[in-house]
Amino acid sequence: MPALAYGALLGVVVLWGSAFPVIKIGLDGLGVAHLTLLRHLVASLAFLAFLIAAGGRLRPRAADLPTFALLGFLGIFVYHTALNAGELRVSAGATSLIIASAPALTAVFAAWLLRERMSRRAWAGSVTSFLGVALIALGDGEALRFDPFAGFLVLAAVGTSLYFVLQQRILARYRPLETTAFVTWAGTVPMLAFLPGLPATLAGAPTDALIGAVYIGVFPSAVAYTLFTFAQSRAPVTRVATMLYGVPVVALTASWALLGEVPTPLTLVGGAIAIAGIVVVQRARRAARAAPAAPARPEGVR
Numbered sequence: 001m002p003a004l005a006y007g008a009l010l011g012v013v014v015l016w017g018s019a020f021p022v023i024k025i026g027l028d029g030l031g032v033a034h035l036t037l038l039r040h041l042v043a044s045l046a047f048l049a050f051l052i053a054a055g056g057r058l059r060p061r062a063a064d065l066p067t068f069a070l071l072g073f074l075g076i077f078v079y080h081t082a083l084n085a086g087e088l089r090v091s092a093g094a095t096s097l098i099i100a101s102a103p104a105l106t107a108v109f110a111a112w113l114l115r116e117r118m119s120r121r122a123w124a125g126s127v128t129s130f131l132g133v134a135l136i137a138l139g140d141g142e143a144l145r146f147d148p149f150a151g152f153l154v155l156a157a158v159g160t161s162l163y164f165v166l167q168q169r170i171l172a173r174y175r176p177l178e179t180t181a182f183v184t185w186a187g188t189v190p191m192l193a194f195l196p197g198l199p200a201t202l203a204g205a206p207t208d209a210l211i212g213a214v215y216i217g218v219f220p221s222a223v224a225y226t227l228f229t230f231a232q233s234r235a236p237v238t239r240v241a242t243m244l245y246g247v248p249v250v251a252l253t254a255s256w257a258l259l260g261e262v263p264t265p266l267t268l269v270g271g272a273i274a275i276a277g278i279v280v281v282q283r284a285r286r287a288a289r290a291a292p293a294a295p296a297r298p299e300g301v302r
Contacts, residue, residue, distance in 0.1 A: 005234035008227040009243040015227075017250025019220035020092040021258040022212045023084060029209025032084045033194035034201045040076065040188040042217025047181035050226055056178045067170050068186040075163030076187020079156045086152035090137075093263045096251030097136050097271035098153040103278045104129035105161035113165055117288050125280030132274025139266025176229030184221070245275055 026035040051058055060068055087095050104126040111118040137150035163183075171179060202210065248271060255261040263271075 002234050005231045006243075008231040009235070011227045012224050012231065013243060013246040014250055015220045015224040016244075017096065017247045018254050019216050020087070020096045020251040021255040021261070022216050022220075023087050024092050024255075024259055026209050026212040026216065027084060027087060029205040030201055030213060032081065032088065034198050035209075035213055036081050036084050037188075037191045037194040037198065038202075038213045039217040039221065040080070040184065040191055042214055043221035044185055044188050046218050046222035047177075047184055050177060050222060051181050054177060056175060056181070060174065060178075060182050064170060064173070067166075068182045069189075071163055071167055071170070071183045072186025072188070073190060074159045074166070075183055077190045078159035079163070080187075081191075082152040082156035082159065086149050086156060089147050089149035090153060091261045091263070091267075092255040092259060093248070093252040093261055094136050094150075094267050094271075095153055096248040096255075097267065097274060098133050098150065099157055099160070100245070100248050100271070101129050101133045101274050101278065102157045102161045102164070104274075104281050105157055106164050107281045109161050109165045119284050119288055122281050122284035122288070125277045125284060127277070128280065129274045129277030132270045132272070132277060135270025135273060136267050137270075139264045139270060176232060177226060180225045180229060184225075245278075248275070 023035070026039075030038065048058075050056075083095070083099070086098075090098070107116075107118060107122055108126055110116040133154070137147060137153075167179065167183070174182070252263055
């Protein structure tokens with residue numbers, strides 16, 4: 001992997017991992033609706049600046065507006081609203097581990113929507129990952145019980161998984177930065193329903209909550225997605241995916257440092273099982289895609 005791509009991915013892992021405990025800080029002063037809206041108003045302005053600096057398009061083709069509206073609804077509105085709602089009761093570290101299961105869901109949705117072939121090993125890896133998520137949800141807290149708020153995090157994982165599958169249809173027509181900016185703007189539009197009461201909330205919010213909202217809007221949203229698209233253009237997708245397994249590690253460490261959260265043993269076991277299942281899924285999908293790529297060729301053919 002080129003050094004610049006490696007450095008960009010390290011930045012992505014640190015920024016995305018740091019977002020989970022900072023969301024907790026923002027929720028304490030802003031609540032789910034206003035934190036979600038403020039983050040994406042900040043991110044939208046940041047993406048506008050990035051596109052102007054990069055000389056990118058500032059609006060999509062009219063024919064693609066419905067596609068961006070759907071992607072924004074799933075990948076931005078549903079994902080971030082459900083993520084923030086889940087973090088009201090689920091620890092930041094456990095949240096990051098549940099969200100890390102998204103690649104397993106992505107494989108299932110790709111098999112369903114894109115008719116990608118899914119081997120028995122991939123199915124087994126997906127089931128393993130889901131069992132790990134169940135253990136995380138069961139073991140996060142002082143008593144062994146399933147917190148219903150973990151269901152919001154599963155919904156968030158479903159939203160982002162559908163987004164990653166469906167965005168394949170649009171990436172060929174837009175640069176990655178343009179795609180991410182347009183999706184972010186489209187997902188911010190339905191969040192405008194959260195506008196009532198925002199000025200009063202901002203006036204009464206503690207400084208650390210406001211700083212946290214601006215931070216996650218600029219860095220984990222705009223900067224990290226820009227670094228991610230840069231890395232995607234410079235490194236194999238399998239290397240990129242492997243690096244992202246470090247996000248929960250950063251999230252758990254940052255949650256301990258910023259919030260004093262210590263994951264339970266069952267949460268750690270469930271996280272290890274979930275990530276192991278994802279590794280199996282990724283390897284099975286890679287093998288399935290590579291299998292027909294190297295057909296036997298007649299002697300002398302180059």
